[in-house]
Amino acid sequence: MNKIWYVVASAVLLAGCDMTTASSTGERELRPPRAGVQVGSLYFVRERPTAEITKPANLESLCDVNLAVYGVKASPGESVADIDLQNNLDASGALSGIQTTLVKVGLSGSFSDYFTYKLTNAKRSYISYNDAEKIFNARAFRKDCASWRGNIAGQNWGIYQILSVTTGDIDFQRKNTGSLDADASVRLKAVEPAIKASIKNDAHMNYSGKGVVLTFGPIVRNATN
Numbered sequence: 714m715n716k717i718w719y720v721v722a723s724a725v726l727l728a729g730c731d732m733t734t735a736s737s738t739g740e741r742e743l744r745p746p747r748a749g750v751q752v753g754s755l756y757f758v759r760e761r762p763t764a765e766i767t768k769p770a771n772l773e774s775l776c777d778v779n780l781a782v783y784g785v786k787a788s789p790g791e792s793v794a795d796i797d798l799q800n801n802l803d804a805s806g807a808l809s810g811i812q813t814t815l816v817k818v819g820l821s822g823s824f825s826d827y828f829t830y831k832l833t834n835a836k837r838s839y840i841s842y843n844d845a846e847k848i849f850n851a852r853a854f855r856k857d858c859a860s861w862r863g864n865i866a867g868q869n870w871g872i873y874q875i876l877s878v879t880t881g882d883i884d885f886q887r888k889n890t891g892s893l894d895a896d897a898s899v900r901l902k903a904v905e906p907a908i909k910a911s912i913k914n915d916a917h918m919n920y921s922g923k924g925v926v927l928t929f930g931p932i933v934r935n936a937t938n
Contacts, residue, residue: 738928739766740766740837740879741767741928741930743926746918746922746925746926747922747926750926753780753840754775754778754874754875755776755852757775757871758773759870761869761870762870770871775858775861775865775872776852778848785847790836791836793835793879795835796835796879798830799825799830802824802918805918806915807911810911815904815908818900818904819897820901827888828886828888829884829886830886830920831884835880835881835927837877845874849932861934872934873932874931875931877929877930879926881924882923
């Protein structure tokens with residue numbers, strides 16, 4: 714049997730919301746964030762295998778796992794502080810475009826002066842590393858799950874088993890900016906759809922959503938000779 718090279722990404726929760734998404738959760742950013750990424754299951758990313766968590770990744774499904782079949786139950790979820798998603802806009806370059814949009818309509822403040830954009834009701838759910846090993850050894854080499862060794866690993870794409878996920882509700886709100894005059898308030902409201910479009914198209918993020926997976930803790934599962 715091939716030797717399995719694995720690295721477990723750190724799952725330590727760091728305090729504060731003004732860091733990047735990866736460092737605030739100890740996990741890797743899922744881009745685009747979405748519901749449905751399952752703890753214990755196998756996914757691949759069209760990249761070279763890596764244990765680095767600072768680069769966002771778009772997971773593609775490889776092998777789904779029903780945890781109950783293996784007598785495994787994910788933790789019910791540890792509460793995590795709200796996560797400021799403005800960092801994601803800045804990292805993607807979308808924040809610069811949003812600022813330009815504000816300036817064009819005569820608004821001199823920054824994005825954070827006018828809007829809040831964060832993940833609320835955030836929780837981290839996980840399984841133990843031992844349970845992940847048990848699932849992988851029982852599931853990954855079954856016939857319906859074996860393509861990862863050839864079709865995917867043959868491309869030298871990263872194969873990851875999900876150890877943990879952080880989920881929550883994406884909340885985008887226009888602030889109650891009482892300091893603005895009536896004309897500026899009207900301009901701010903009018904430009905909001907363009908800002909939402911920039912979040913969606915430039916940052917590949919959503920401005921709303923319930924139970925969305927924002928970050929994930931991976932175990933690298935590529936095989937080496």
